[in-house]
Amino acid sequence: MAEADQYKESLQESLQQVIHLLNKHKLVEDLVHKQDMPRHALVESLVHKQNLAELQKRLEVLHPADVAYILESLPLDQRLIVWDLVKAERDGEILLEVSDAVRQTLIAEMDSEELLAAAEQLDTDEIADLAPDLPRDVFQELLESLDSQNRERLQSALSYPEDTVGALMDFDIVTIREDISLEVVLRYLRRLGKLPDHTDKLFVVDRDDALLGALPLKRLLVHDPESSVASVMADETVTFQSEDKASEASSAFERYDLVTAPVVDADNKLVGRLTVDAVMDFIREESESDMLSMMGLREEEDLFASVWKSVQNRWTWLAINLVTAFMASRVIGLFEGSIEKIVALAALMPIVAGIGGNSGNQTTTMIVRGLALGQISAHNMKNLFYKELGVSLLNGLVWGGVLGLLAFMLYHNVKLGLVMTAAMTLNLLLSAVMGVAIPLVMTRTGRDPAVGSSVMITAVTDSGGFFIFLGLATLYLL
């Protein structure tokens, strides 16, 4: 009996062993290189062959998800050696498991024939996941190799935007009629011989494939075999349409603790099903992409991407940040005369700006989360504004007071201390107002509030903080 700890350990261990074997392999190659042995001699050398055979044996016993983990943890050159050694009949499954960025590096190394062979091992919904990364000619050939039902399914799966139920669903559905007895269902299942993964219910449909309800396996098992499906099935099943948003479906899965759910078209015709593993992957990807974009990365990045690829992934936000930083710098530029006279202002101003940004980001995070959970609407917006203003006022008076005192002690200037306190309080109030307003406005205008809010709030509190502090100083200290 394998235990989770063993899994984890053996996974780390497998990785270490693979690396060890790869290093041995490299050693031989380097040696050969130094002695100028011709390459074909190397390939035929016994040691070399043995190393690779051992490596291949290690890889063979691993679950595709674990091979994917190892591929993701290796730099590109080693990754491709391992990829070459993986048994071709598992290529498809492994390609499904690796992250998008790593998948591209693997596919780039495969020829059309290998890609076709890999794709042909997969179900239609899985091919749909790979399709965006396949070269066009391979995809065309693949499409032609499918029978008409699967071709139609693939095309319809590809026609749904990435964030809809249609893009997540699979076609592994087992359907039954409502007028048969459970005994007949049991016999039917035995004849089938195999049920799709995650099957926790059978779908009850009429002659036209319209969904009537679902028969949970739990009920099938505990009820009298003489009962009819109609009398035992659940007719209040949570059902999705293929155009529904994936995020709404996933919150329904969490809310109602679902394992699978049927997907129907506009006419209530059963077209597929959604499973908890697809939903779980979706949730993971969602929350990761939120976190990455909050930190200014455009998308998930291969840890071992080339410098050039990484620069491309990150440059958008750096550029935006540069523009906002430059604007803040120009705000300071307006007050160069004041700074020349009281140089202490230059040392103190980043504090005012920084704390405003920190507090504004706290507020924005709360609001973005409330929006995502659907907890914020017109009726409670006023409450939120007042609360955030209260928090900022309290923080401004307390921390602004402390900083004002420190400024006074450093520069022996009472008025400077008072300006410091006033500026911090005002900038915190600004950060509260903008921290609530920016994500709300972004949502209203149809944008994702998680993505740009942090950059925008920091831009406002930086420029605003410099302006308030230097402005007050110019008015009262000169």
Next chain:
Amino acid sequence: MAEADQYKESLQESLQQVIHLLNKHKLVEDLVHKQDMPRHALVESLVHKQNLAELQKRLEVLHPADVAYILESLPLDQRLIVWDLVKAERDGEILLEVSDAVRQTLIAEMDSEELLAAAEQLDTDEIADLAPDLPRDVFQELLESLDSQNRERLQSALSYPEDTVGALMDFDIVTIREDISLEVVLRYLRRLGKLPDHTDKLFVVDRDDALLGALPLKRLLVHDPESSVASVMADETVTFQSEDKASEASSAFERYDLVTAPVVDADNKLVGRLTVDAVMDFIREESESDMLSMMGLREEEDLFASVWKSVQNRWTWLAINLVTAFMASRVIGLFEGSIEKIVALAALMPIVAGIGGNSGNQTTTMIVRGLALGQISAHNMKNLFYKELGVSLLNGLVWGGVLGLLAFMLYHNVKLGLVMTAAMTLNLLLSAVMGVAIPLVMTRTGRDPAVGSSVMITAVTDSGGFFIFLGLATLYLL
């Protein structure tokens, strides 16, 4: 047949209707208040009663998770009115569904008797989830009301740290022996009459409750009833121990697409099971708490928490931020003489610091993610350092060059432009080194790299940026 869209709509709709009824209720109260009608007359007034009855009827038809959503979306006073109206027999389930912060506000309003009644509706593992929020005397009384098996289970569930498998598992296990036939199993299940939620497999144990394997319902259904359990069961089931880390278990659930998994003790004795819905809740909470702490919130906050509670939740990070901002300010203080002579330095220095922080946070986010996925270890650290240094060098030369040019154009000073370019490049290189090093050191010293990395990297790139820029300026421009 209910559809997801309808669920979502009716959920938002339900909230709107509840708010509408609450407002009507408030209107009557205000009216009464203005006319100085005694309170008991109000309570007995017909309109008042009708409003509340209607509200109660709306709430009754909702799923406990949906009532929880409504409670979370209401300010405290309205929340408590709704909470009073919820049928007492659903209190327990609803308390389980609301967020920790909101749960505390609800429990604060309940007396011991109500709390006891609510807890008694729940399973042992669910009581364990509530226990930390219960007053001590209520918990004692509850403990005494349980039979010895459940008391033991509750105490052992509470003895596991929050992030272990033991704290997530439940006790809804159906066990069978390996020497019986599937026919006998089927009859046994019919006699049971009900299977626990999420049951996708039965656990096969020996006389001493030691786990031998699992019989997936899928196999039970498709195999010949004459076969024995032993011949059909899967003996390579993924199994956890109660001390295993919840995060490792949840990645095993994702990796191997599990619905349930058995939990055993050190002697391989079956003690409970882990289900995908508990794992999904755990993943959601994990990723939320990462995001909240990256943005400087200590924990999940009730949207409608009092100003005072919110200040407490947020003050730690604000204080840390103040300290680092103050340190950066003192770095600037060192160079006040230089700034007095070239005031342009004051305007340009925040750009150098800001871009370093942005780039460092991008690097740190990548590394934190790689660490969480277990993809980073000693063997590839060097690759990562070189890659990040490469990205920073490229960004420094390009963006530093642009900014240097802008600085030259604004201040007509070639040397100032060159110092700007050099300082940006150096600070970006510093951000790359620290962006990789900080999360690695935090992990080595047993800390959570997600929590403080962002604050620390910003502190380093701020102080470092000011020091590098002003230092270079002092050396070459004065």
